[in-house]
Amino acid sequence: MSDDVQNKIFDIIAKEASLDRARITRDSTLKDLQIPSLDMVQIFFAIEDHFNINLPDQSADFDTESAGGLVDTVERLLAEKAEKEKAKA
């Protein structure tokens, strides 16, 4: 599961920011990768659209600065979503 999420997020970052995917690691921050702001919002949009989740705009609880942080955030949101769906069922 985790690898799948990470792979997909790295794919999205590489595609939207036209980056060599090999440059992206869990530790690389989006700032290190020199991703322009307009590409950033497109990355967030593509992630939300793919996983059907809503990334928070700004929150101390979520790390969206690094690629790894983004992966953890998405996994947390997916887990919360799964909980809610279970509770509903």
Add this chain to the structure above:
Amino acid sequence: MRRIVITGMGCIAAIGHTATACWASMREGRSGIGPLVNIETELLNVRIGAEVRGYDPLAHFDEKRLALLDRVTQFALIAAREAVAQSGIAFAGNGLSGRTAVVIGTGVGGQNTLDDSYRRLYMHNNPRCHPLTIPRLMANAPASHITMEHGITGPSFAVASACSSANHAVAMALFMIRSGLADAAVAGGTEACITVGTMKGWEAMRVMATDTCRPFSRGRRGMVLGEGAGIFVLETLENAKARGAVILAELAGAGMSSDAGDIVAPCDLGTARAIEAALADAGLATDAVDYVNAHGTGTTINDPTETRAIRRVFGADADRLAVSSTKSMHGHGLGAAGAIELVGVVGALSQGIIPPTANFTDRDPDCDLDYVPNVAREQLVRAAISNSFAFGGLNAVLALKRAA
């Protein structure tokens, strides 16, 4: 007073993807009106249009850049490239960049982007909106992208006056250069309005033809929507001569007026005032003009009203004028209309061939001028005017002279 000339033109429309191709179609009287192929027609009563067909955006823009460009901006960029290349003008390294204006008319702006985002939101209940929605749909996007692509840093903006947008934009550029505010301009109009939503809006006004567009002809049933862009490079006669540029025509003057009457019905008095103002600005007597590129939408009300306005201004000279509506071929491009039509005017002046009014069948007693029916005419054109009359009663007329 500074004299302003056109040294480059670009166009994309239903009748061609370049100004050269569009002019060839106009000269041959070939219409680009046909069944709609680019949009779903299930909900439509009117299923014809003058669409840009066989167009592959990826042949002009890479995928990454395309994400930023609504169809309306793509058209403007393609036409601007052609115009700038033809003129041979260079903006960088000679101080011209900051002395060049970009003024682009559009009736609405990114209508395809808006339509797509609403479909996603309201129809598919998808609450996520694409983050490039706003920069794609804003009405100044075409002007902005032209400045970015060509490194033009002078005063630049969009002009919106529905069907007169392009003529108002070209008029603004003319006055900016004449006043010394700029030394050159990239100006014109663009529109990409053939969406299901826009078609339904026009249908509801009951001014759309279901057969074809036959301006000034008996049996005309209305307008046909078109799309595309026309973009021109304007500069001073002095600059053009100094750099040995080919001068396509002189943009001698422009006239503008508002009807201050009905929000949709045209008015012969208001439109006549714009024609008079254009002639006065260009210093043209009525007997010096040989050709009128008409607004000529093909609606029952526009065509006789425009005929009366022409008669009112030109008097006895009206009977020796050639008047044609090229909308019969490229459709009504709304905010791009005057710019696409300017290709026909420049062609008439530079080549001595007057583009015809296509699809003309019989004479209408209320439209009693020479409309150059169906077949182009070889005739020296010393000077010409081009009419645009918008919903909202905003009129803009350009006056051009043959290059000396």
